[in-house]
Amino acid sequence: MCAARYSPQSRASLSSSAANARRTRPDQRGGDLLPGGASITNYDDCPVGRFCVWDHLNGYGSIKIIDPGGDADLRSPAPDWNDRIRSLWNRTGNVWCTFRDINYASLSGDPWPVGNWRGNTAQYNMDMKISSLRPGRC
Structure with missing residues (x-):
């Protein structure tokens, strides 16, 4: 069984990419998201x-x-x-x-x-x- 290995730097890069994607995508219920995924209003x-x-x-x-x-x-x-x-x-x-x-x-x-x-x-x-x-x- 082969497991992929990630360095701390590559993990940080993946986390950063996911966080950036969350910041820019619209919320499914119609609101925009702030950094961290919080809705503007609800x-x-x-x-x-x-x-x-x-x-x-x-x-x-x-x-x-x-x-x-x-x-x-x-x-x-x-x-x-x-x-x-x-x-x-x-x-x-x-x-x-x-x-x-x-x-x-x-x-x-x-x-x-x-x-x-x-x-x-x-x-x-x-x-x-x-x-x-x-x-x-x-």
Whole structure:
């Protein structure tokens, strides 16, 4: 039986190549990876007691932590989050109401109440359709 032998230098070179590959490949769930393989954002980035939204599925991509009073117009301030939300996590302990239109309006469809839940908005037909949101029942 013949076993390949590696010097400490060749092992370091192999480890370095693998680490470089991990740094540059995109995460399978949509986020980019930082050195060491950590995602840029994910559900763990949402603080307890806050309502958080992401522009990719499964809590990946850019995150916006919503002010406790809600947001009547996700178009401003920059960056624009209007019709951009693909996943969210309500960690407030209260129901929040999401609306398809700005200023808490429901001209384009019924509002969606979100309890203590995290997931992708598509399963409730709200993928990239939220324009305003606030705490409280719909």
